[in-house]
Amino acid sequence: MRADIRPFSLPLADPLETARGTVERRDGLLLRLEADDGSVGVGEATPLPGWTEHYDECESALAEVSEVLRASNTSGETASEEIDAGADPDDLLADLDSTPAARHALDLALADLRASRQRVPLYRYFGAENPAKSVPVNATVGDAPAEATVAEAERAAAAGFDCLKVKVGARQLSADVERIEAVADALPEVELRADANAAWTREQAQQFLDAVGDRLAYVEQPLPATDLAGLASLAGPVALDETLAEVGFEDALDANPDAVILKPMALGGPREASALASRAREEGIEPVVTTTIDGAVARTAAVHVAAAIPDVTACGLATRKLLESDLGPDIAPVADGRAVVPQGEGNGTADTWGHHD
Numbered sequence: 001m002r003a004d005i006r007p008f009s010l011p012l013a014d015p016l017e018t019a020r021g022t023v024e025r026r027d028g029l030l031l032r033l034e035a036d037d038g039s040v041g042v043g044e045a046t047p048l049p050g051w052t053e054h055y056d057e058c059e060s061a062l063a064e065v066s067e068v069l070r071a072s073n074t075s076g077e078t079a080s081e082e083i084d085a086g087a088d089p090d091d092l093l094a095d096l097d098s099t100p101a102a103r104h105a106l107d108l109a110l111a112d113l114r115a116s117r118q119r120v121p122l123y124r125y126f127g128a129e130n131p132a133k134s135v136p137v138n139a140t141v142g143d144a145p146a147e148a149t150v151a152e153a154e155r156a157a158a159a160g161f162d163c164l165k166v167k168v169g170a171r172q173l174s175a176d177v178e179r180i181e182a183v184a185d186a187l188p189e190v191e192l193r194a195d196a197n198a199a200w201t202r203e204q205a206q207q208f209l210d211a212v213g214d215r216l217a218y219v220e221q222p223l224p225a226t227d228l229a230g231l232a233s234l235a236g237p238v239a240l241d242e243t244l245a246e247v248g249f250e251d252a253l254d255a256n257p258d259a260v261i262l263k264p265m266a267l268g269g270p271r272e273a274s275a276l277a278s279r280a281r282e283e284g285i286e287p288v289v290t291t292t293i294d295g296a297v298a299r300t301a302a303v304h305v306a307a308a309i310p311d312v313t314a315c316g317l318a319t320r321k322l323l324e325s326d327l328g329p330d331i332a333p334v335a336d337g338r339a340v341v342p343q344g345e346g347n348g349t350a351d352t353w354g355h356h357d
């Protein structure tokens with residue numbers, strides 16, 4: 001077994017303004033596994049504090065992973081032998097429970113390697129019963145004054161998006177209400193979501209929902225991640241994002257959400273996210289898969305996670321255009337409000353390793 005790590009740094013073309021500040025660049029690490037039979041799996045860790053560990057912690061965790069996998073070439077019943085034999089290195093994965101981005105890299109590399117061996121696309125390996133050509137995606141509209149928000153929303157609608165997510169919570173509540181009303185008036189046919197990134201008090205969140213709740217499919221993370229009682233008490237449709245990263249899926253159920261935002265990078269990997277999508281559906285909760293503005297490897301894997309969900313709703317996967325450059329070619333391009341689902345073996349991004357320098 002070989003295990004190699006390669007760092008990368010991707011600037012955003014279009015920094016994303018949110019209530020938590022601006023996302024300006026995405027630094028991460030690729031992990032490449034090559035089993036003794038020559039099969040390859042590539043994973044990506046692109047940490048984002050607030051959802052995952054910090055970069056330094058992620059880097060050390062992955063350095064440890066590669067050390068364990070290399071060292072074990074010569075010693076006993078080992079993690080690399082487990083992988084070569086087609087099993088999961090459970091102890092190694094468990095060591096990464098507190099570093100979800102690092103765990104994502106290993107989980108994705110393993111899933112890619114195994115799906116490639118089985119000669120199926122990753123979304124079929126995740127259990128999709130039917131072939132899927134594409135999945136619906138939302139456009140992501142950052143914080144900006146009302147006029148600029150409407151202009152951006154109109155550009156997205158003209159490009160074929162019929163679902164938009166607008167960032168809120170970075171300015172006065174009355175200004176956000178005005179922004180949402182202006183977008184809803186300008187684009188009555190478009191499904192609208194708002195994402196407050198945990199910015200509000202209970203009173204503010206309820207005021208927002210009372211004002212524009214009926215024009216929105218839901219408001220994402222209106223309250224701080226751990227205010228489960230407050231979230232449960234809100235009248236109006238609510239989706240949870242930061243709460244899942246902070247308290248986990250099962251505890252988040254106490255907040256009684258209408259939808260859950262599943263970010264594979266924050267949840268320890270695409271296989272975890274895929275399992276949680278099924279759990280959500282069992283609970284009558286709508287799963288929505290999104291990236292943390294990841295590189296091509298993780299973004300493509302998130303598209304596969306979405307493609308394995310029957311009749312998936314629009315997902316937050318149209319994030320390639322926020323990046324100035326990427327790890328490799330985009331094999332899950334977005335057009336007309338949908339992302340193409342790759343049909344090759346595994347994630348389909350094994351070449352990405354060679355592209356990046």
Ligand SMILES: O=C(O)CCC(=O)c1ccccc1C(=O)O
Nearest residue numbers: 139140165241290291292293316
């Ligand atoms: O959901 C989307 O449309 C794109 C992803 C997104 O908004 C996001 C991207 C990076 C970090 C946090 C978030 C978020 O959902 O809060």
Ligand SMILES: [Mg+2]
Nearest residue numbers: 195220221241
């Ligand atoms: Mg969010």
